[in-house]
Amino acid sequence: MAGAHYLNADYFYYASYIILQYIVLATAWNILGGYCGYVNFGSAAFFAIGAYATVFMSKTLPLPLPLLILIGGAASGIAGLAMGYLALRLRGSFFAIATLALAVVLQTFVVNWDYVGGSRGAYVIRPDNLEVAGFQINYIEYLFGIMMGLGLVSVIAARAIERSRFGYGLATIRDDELAAEACGVPTLRLKLIATTISGAFMGMAGAPFPLYIGYLQPSSAFGLEYALNSIAMPMVGGTTSWAGPLVGALLLGSAQQYVTVTISSAANLLISGIMLIAFVIIAPRGLVGIAEALFRRRDRS
């Protein structure tokens, strides 16, 4: 994505932005997938809702980026809630299938919606510099800072959820939904809240993307790599704690940046797919689970 012609410092920001974006996506996916056990295959759709909300707003009413992020987050949070309301009342697999189909359909709508560029795509003008309190900031550094902030917020939110009453409720759903419901856990409400939060973070990750890339096409907003990576990263890192998606995103994300530059972007999808399968079969608890097991053994001896 970021070509080799960028100078070293700029390239660092471009590459880090992508990795940070994956931290947000993987953490968001894990709030529903890891904590609650419901698989979302439509991360790309939620990401694209955020991205296209920005395109729509930039044509209708230009706003500063932080507001765009809130709008993108709200739009895809609502989409998550609606999706969840339709599909979560049923078996878990129905939700997974519905989210998978959601990406295809939203892409169909965007391709046919000329206002946001249709199948050709849309330019979003990115300023070179941004003036904040009298200082000139390079815009890519600004985007990097924003994404860094989003990454922090999402990881902190995931950590807080994990240790809250809400998080324990989600864990009971993951372990045995029927038993949870029998014990009086309001399963549907908890699942809907989790879907909304998860969708909102994915949308927030997508909102700055048009400014980052400058020219947004449906195929890049709905990129397969988002759907695949946001599942593969938590699975590789470990799904039961906030640290898992973070570790997975840092590792797989950096590896992919390296492979994209040295081999090809198709090869990095292949690597993610193979890592995903290898980890779910061989190390279902992920890297964090392996690390925990190692430390426990050392404590005992």
Added chain:
Amino acid sequence: MDITYDLLINAIVGGLLLGGFYAAVTAGVSISFGMLDIVNIAHPAFIILGSYIAFFVSSSIGIDPIIASIVMLPVFYVLGLLIYQIYYLSFERRGQESLRGLAFFFGLLFITEVALILSFGVDYRYVEAAYIGPSFHLGVVEVPLRMLVPCLVALGVFAAIELFISRTFTGRAILAVSQDPLALKLLAIDPIRIKRIAFGISIATAAIAGALLIIIQPVEPSVDREYVGRVFAICVLGGLGSMAGTLIAAMLLGVAESLTSTLYGPSWSPAVSFGFLLITLAVRPAGLLGR
């Protein structure tokens, strides 16, 4: 826009032919998802694999793609046995099929697709056969052979599966395994073996469906994504595990897509299947002929 009566009739006939083909595409998922409760979302990727194999065999040896796919049936069957064995040992036995099993098939979908891209590129491939091109007319209705032949073969495959499941001992055991594996054990039937066979059959149908697909349209590796939504929409709409329901749902979707593409343009047709899926989930989650 001027929609004439002729155009409408043609769209409906075209949709029914397409629906017959969809039935064959969905038959495999109807077995794996509907009867075994295995959410094999990688199924469409195996269909594309079937398309490429049919393309390769028929263009290098010069035999008909459908015959090529019938020759490939045992290979796909064995592939299915292998995948089920991995799935069983890694997920089903540990009770992790809902999260990690799904992720496994998702990974499989991508690996198959990317492997096809890396080995064949993203160019569209097509096959040649005597029935591709000509069509005959029934009054105002034009029936292209390239749609009719796949539709007939698909209905044949569908009927064969339906007969196998309702008439043979193994077939009935497949129906029983989703409902009561313990009862099968009491009858000295190994439920895992039955599931393995059923999954093998499910993947084997992908070989034929793949050959039919590449007769109907040129194929490139990422075509599988269009079929993921379609296949599961048909399966859910028809009612899980009901072969008759699957056939009706496939016909309905075929006609709906064909009408949509005639009235609003082909770029809208991928949205139809999702609409079907959402309406089914909202109104009647058990599907048309669901239990």
